[in-house]
Amino acid sequence: xxxxxxxxxxxxxxxxxxxxxxxxxxxxxxxxxxxxxxxxxxxxxxxxxxxxxxxxxxxxxxxxxxxxxxxxxxxxxxxxxxxxxxxxxxxxxxxxxxxxxxxxxxxxxxxxxxxxxxxxxxxxxxxxxxxxxxxxxxxxxxxxxxxxxxxxxxxxxxxxxxxx
Ligand SMILES: Nc1ncnc2c1ncn2[C@@H]1O[C@H](COP(=O)(O)OP(=O)(O)O)[C@@H](O)[C@H]1O
Ligand SMILES: O=C(O)C1=C[C@@H](OP(=O)(O)O)[C@@H](O)[C@H](O)C1
Numbered sequence: 001x002x003x004x005x006x007x008x009x010x011x012x013x014x015x016x017x018x019x020x021x022x023x024x025x026x027x028x029x030x031x032x033x034x035x036x037x038x039x040x041x042x043x044x045x046x047x048x049x050x051x052x053x054x055x056x057x058x059x060x061x062x063x064x065x066x067x068x069x070x071x072x073x074x075x076x077x078x079x080x081x082x083x084x085x086x087x088x089x090x091x092x093x094x095x096x097x098x099x100x101x102x103x104x105x106x107x108x109x110x111x112x113x114x115x116x117x118x119x120x121x122x123x124x125x126x127x128x129x130x131x132x133x134x135x136x137x138x139x140x141x142x143x144x145x146x147x148x149x150x151x152x153x154x155x156x157x158x159x160x161x162x163x164x
Contacts (some may be wrong), residue, residue: 003072004092005064006164007138009131010078010117011106013148013156017099018075020023031075032063039063044077048118061086066095067079079119090141097160098142103131104151124138 004021008012015031022029033044036059040047047056060077064086067074074094081087090096101109107127110120120127139145144163148156 001071002050003067003070003074003094003142005074005096005098006099006159007080007090007096007141008078008148009101009106009134009138012078012101012112013153014075014078014099016153017157017160018073020027020075020153021160022159025073026051027071027073029073029075030067032060033075033077036060036062037068038055043116045116045118053062056083064089078134081134081141087137087141091143095164096142096144097163098138098145099148099156100138100145101148103128 004027006018006021008014018029018031021027036047036056037043040059041149042050044056047059057079057104060080062082064076064080068089080090107124110117115121119130142161146156146159
């Protein structure tokens, strides 16, 4: 079977839903951010500060490639769709679910953000600009879009299982 990939903006629920799906389906869950932190022995924040975003994107792409063809659920980072090659890979080699949340919903969810998401530490205008720029990229990479606003995490996980 192709691996499952969860994509979507920061705060869309990729990590939470990935964990739930892993329990419900008894599949291993791979969180790409966690893998990068483990392999580099650095936090995402430190990577952005000292190495820069491009360096991080290279690591992210390498990680995605590594899990291609494996029987796993992959929770990606919100920017995995930045590179065309990764969008193509997600479309061709994964069952890819786009967890969609409105910008307003994400603002509510990440209101007490702890500073671990460097690209969220920006003005509201810049956050919104990034959000809008990425919408079409998620669409290109995904097989299904799942609306998450106002919905319980269990219900979202069940919908994904149903679609599988
Ligand atoms: N469907 C949902 N309803 C309400 N809150 C949610 C939902 N999905 C995720 N969250 C909350 O939003 C925050 C970010 O979720 P997370 O799973 O870390 O997102 P991501 O991995 O996409 O950045 C967490 O506090 C989480 O509990
Ligand atoms: O949107 C992005 O570019 C990023 C999202 C983060 O993951 P989450 O979507 O899990 O917050 C993390 O990969 C990094 O901070 C960059």
